[in-house]
Amino acid sequence: MTGKMTHSDTREPIYLIAIRAAVLITAVLLFVGPLASWIGIFAAVAAVPAGLCLSRVCARARLRTPVVAAAGAGLACCAFFIERAVGRGYWLPHLFSPTTALAVCDAVLFGLLVLGVVCGLRTLSAKFPTLAILEIALVAAAILFVFTTQQESQLNQPRFLTDWTFSRGHSLNLVLAGIGFLILGTSTLLLLQIRRFPKAVAAVALLLFLGIVGHAILARFLPVFSIMQVAQGSSGGQGNKKGSQSGQSGQSGEQNQSGQNGESGQASGNNQGSSGQSQGGGSSSGNRNQDAPDFVASQSPPQPSPMAIVSLHDDFAPPHGYYYFRQNAYSQFNGNRLVRAVDAQLGNDVPAEFPTRHSEVAGVPLNEKWHKLVPTTISLIAPHGRPIALESARTLEPRRNADPASFQRTYAVTSQVIAVPLWEFAGVKSGDASWAAPLWTHYLAFPDDPRYRELAAKIVAESIDEGKLKPELQKSPVFAALAFRRWIEKNTIYSLKSSHAGDEDPAGSFLFGDQRGYCVHVAHALAYLLRSRGIPSRVASGYAAEASRTGQGSSVLLQSTDAHSWCEMYLEGVGWVVVDASPERSEEPTPPGVDQAAQSHFGERNHDGGDERGEGEGEGKSEAGRGGQMVSNVLLGMLLVLLAKLYAIKIWRRAIPWVAPERSLYRLSYRATLDLLADLGFVRGFGETREEFAERLKTLAPEFGELTSAHMRKAYYGVAESSRGWWRGGHHKIAARLAGKVPFHRRAIGFLNPAAWLRVS
């Protein structure tokens, strides 16, 4: 069979070869194009005809199939190793220029990779037409690769395919499905050509298995492929079956789910900010990267959903009972409310970007008397536009995502927190003496409304009157802040129903109107009151969580209901200090508490990742996923069980002639002999009779003929030699013959081959 196929292949018409080369070159161009330099692309394209020529040589040579497959795979692996060895070393860039070094690396990597894959696959499919499916899968995978990566905008190439699709108004998924069906159809046609149905089914099963294994392996170990792992949509549904070959198939459902949820959350958040329609996303401030806090909130408190998990690696009890996780700071007064400062320098104590390496936040004063450094690890469960950090972040570092299925990302923050109560700062001045006049103006701007000043003066005076504030301290910014806080807590009502959104000055409308509002109003009111007293202040947003909630392992689970805005004031030498008031009276029901089980679950997962230093490309890599690991573990387990089963059956079939009754020996002992021959690759062909098979092996093992005719006589006449000694003797004589004639390595491979007996029939 093999020989025949090889023969027919060598007589393949030239136009077929040309078509095949063209298709392969197209696929290679598609695949390599976005990844490689021009040199690399050229090498890859040149490797296609080279691989085809080499495969013809291989097909003609009487190479054994595993050798061919191993050689192809080896060549491809070799490419990676050489590229690594050459690219990581310094001698090449030193010897030439870095550009040349890059080009050489590209050429070696892609040239050898394509050469190995093309040659290996072509040779295999020349020997076994069924395996041509692998070629189809490869081409399809290349196309799907480009499609999915373009769809996710992960390649900075002209996105000719996706743009073309979109410009005609087709859904990309539809196109992908179409490609999938095309591949399915082609392979079905191919399979129909092959008459023997089990073989076809086996081929498809093999393909699926390879696809899954390939996906699991590639997704985990090759960074090249992990770029496709980032937040894939529901793309490639059909194509995945074949496309999984090169590892870009869809991720586990979980991830897709969360990605989509995040997106929709974001969308609804934005909606709300712009249109003023309240649809229950008001709490997901973590999700939004807005320029200003909203004066709009949902009508009813939404159900809490987990947003992030924070693990504190040091004991820290906040003096006022709340952990404040800052995400945004708003200090610029725009005539209506406070928004993010136009000057990015202001408010740069709040990190705007997620860390990609160790980074420090400058410009935060540190005083050991008041401050404490608390290392934390933060894993974001919902997508966030900016990092969150416990009060003031000093250093940020990426961390390995310990649970990609649950976490968007993980990073570590060393936070500087204020460890003493506010009144400790009684003697501290507000602002900073070194500030220039425009900065003071920036931090002191508030609505042109005399009532703020009047109210502020009134509150301060009242507290002096009530004896709560000593007159000598009436100039103290902190005590003014405490007085304002006290006043607001006593005199306003927490309500989500009153948003004052349309008003010219929502904070004024809140403070001097119905005095009903929520955190954003309170924060603004406090900030304006402070500013009216000449105290620099701003509004910050993020999460606030009760310290008492800290769960096992000092983990705090931040929920969507924890989203909060608060006021901050600047004290010289201390930095931004939280001044937060929560009205004593509330029209809203108490939000449900935190889910302790979820908190400890996420906390544990978070700790797993916290210990390990993240890598530079950790972000993409970490997405590969627990799902992939689970799949590969399960596959590995199944593979091991299968292997164990095969070996058990092999041993059983080899040992049974020793104990079987003598009347069955003709069958069982003969079968053991056939197994022995199959180990070495001698198997009866389809339609070949046993005598013909024995005749074929006449020169190798003459005794096999005798055994065969005894076996046949017993099977078809019912009488034959039946003593165990005779049958076993024949078996051992054949074994001895084979030992003498077959090279050792083939016998060793045969001995270890667990599945050779499957070919015995």
Add this chain to the structure above:
Amino acid sequence: MPAILQDSEMRLGEIDCVTTADEIGADDDAGDRHPLENVRLLIGKLAVSCRTQVQGRDDVIALVLTALFADGHVLLEDHPGSGKTTLAKALGSGISRAAGAHGFAAFRRIQFTPDLLPSDVTGTAMFDPDSGTLTFRNGPIFANVVLADEINRTSPKVQAALLEAMAEKQVTVDNETHALEELFFVIATQNPLDQAGTYPLPRAQLDRFLFKIKMTHLDRESELEVLARHQAAKSAAPSVGVSPAEIVAARRTIQEMVHVAPAVHECLVDIAEATRKDPRVALGISTRSLVLAIPAMQVRAVMHGRDYVSPRDVKALAIPLFSHRLELLPGAKEPDVIVAECAAGAIEVLTRKTLAR
């Protein structure tokens, strides 16, 4: 040509494992040998005698002898001058008759032509002036081995006369039935290429031939040998002297003593079903052909020194047995390929059964 077909044709050539001349020489102590062993030697004697006169046709000789001992007839399809007459003559010369029955011969040849009449084959009643009566004169068909050359050149009525004789081993002339001898073996030939002015045999008549054997040109070696031995063969044609009675007895022995396993029967039925289901075939092989197949396989088993029929016999004989019995749909060619394919599956099943309980 598929590998299976090539294989099976090649296997037909394995006659050298039948008997050698040495074995035949040592048949003094025939008494204590197994009866089948005697039969094998008998077949071997004839085979050796044929082979000395016809070179390079070992496969055809084997098939012809198989048919002879299976009580069937063969149709040789070949080109003129390919040695079929020589073969038939050689076979006839191997059979020696005691000079007994009047008008009977070991071997006769009938050259069929369009103007031939049935009486030219069967014989006719002639006026005997001595006795003044009409007496039946045996035609050329009254022989043990008849070579019916170019059978498709003659008219259907002549063909019919011959076929009646083949089927019934009797000849009816003027309402009078004349029995032929028990050993009656027809080797018919037809030219596959030259079809002009012929009366092709209908499928029903083809069905009466046990084998249709296609002869190809000799290979180079055999052809050279033919030229080299041409003179020698003419001078010395040894007679092995096998009597018709011996052959008839051998037939009986074979039928009684060669075991045919039920699995082999199943295999034959499988092949028949496969041909009937094949989309290229209008009419599959008949049950009669399966019945005829069994003795042929038994003979082949004996020729290979076995007392049981094995899958190999089925494989080797499937094409000569069945391919001329298929009625193909228009457009389908190569009945040999179809039979080989149908048989391969059934033989594979049969072969696998030996390992099953």
